[in-house]
Amino acid sequence: MTNSAAISAYWDAAADAFDDEPDHGLRHETTREAWTACLDAWMPPTAADxxxxxxxxxxxxxxxxxxGYRVTGVDLAPRMVDQARGKFLAAGLEGRFLVGDAANPPTEQDGFDVVLSRHLLWTLPDPDSALRAWISRLRTGGTLILVEGRWREAGQTGRPYVAGAETLPWHRGIAAEDLAAAVRPLVVDLRVEDLSDKPDLWGHPVSDERYALIARV
Known part of the structure; x- marks a missing residue:
């Protein structure tokens, strides 16, 4: 089984080149506009936490x-968090970023209107527990947004992932129907949106399964 120190070190080492991927850095206008359109469709229509x-x-x-949303970001890798903070500072934006386990966010008793996770569940030793923890952070009527898929490669950086990754429950991702089955008992309703046929999101066409699951509690 993997451990948090190894996972943190892996993503710290990947931080400098992370934004080189089109869907990570969102440096190209077409990719940025594609993600903006998706978020507009998934998010509550008014300012939210x-x-x-x-x-x-x-x-x-x-x-x-x-x-206009009030954002708190959590990541296990300090160098990722440093880059996020720097990105907000350079843009003159307000935001809070915390170093901590995303599976059990260190947000005290804070409640949120939306919990967003992209391409994270495959890295977690206990994704079912993480889903419960995230939903517990949501206020009544809140929205859970999971952008996930079944990857051709386990790592997203071109480097071999941490030792023991093959033992992770959702190593290489999870199919939409399986994630929906895991989330459905925890929420009021959900829908799944296919993202595999939207190359602008990824900067190129993709052949693996990618989707968004949007649920309400």
Whole structure:
């Protein structure tokens, strides 16, 4: 089984090049606009408190802050959090970023209107527990947004992932129907949106399964 120190070290080492991926850095206008359109469709229509778990370098957090949402980001890798903070500072945006376990966010008793997670569940030793923890952070009527898939490769950086990754419950991702089955007992309703046929989100066409699960508590 993997351990948090190894996972943190892996993503710390990946931080400098992380934004080179089109869907990570959102540096190209077409990719940024594609993610903005998706978030507009998934998010509540009014300003809300958002918890971005596994926020990485904060690219989605930035889009949300620019749209007027109040964002808290959590990531296990300190260098990822440093980059997210720097991104907000450079843009003159307000946001809170915490170093901690995204599976059990260190947000005290804070409640949120939205919990957002992108491409995180495959890295977690206990994803079912993480789902319960995230939902517990949501206020009544809140929204859980999970952007997930079944990956051709386990790592998202081109480097072999940490030792023991093959023992992770959702190693290489999880199919939409399986994630929906895990989430459905915990929420009031949910829907799944296919993202595999939207190359602008990824910066290129993809052949694996990618989707968003949007649920309400």
């Amino acid at each position: 958002v918890l971005d778990v596994g926020c990485g370098t904060g690219s989605l957090s930035r889009l949300l802050a620019e749209a």
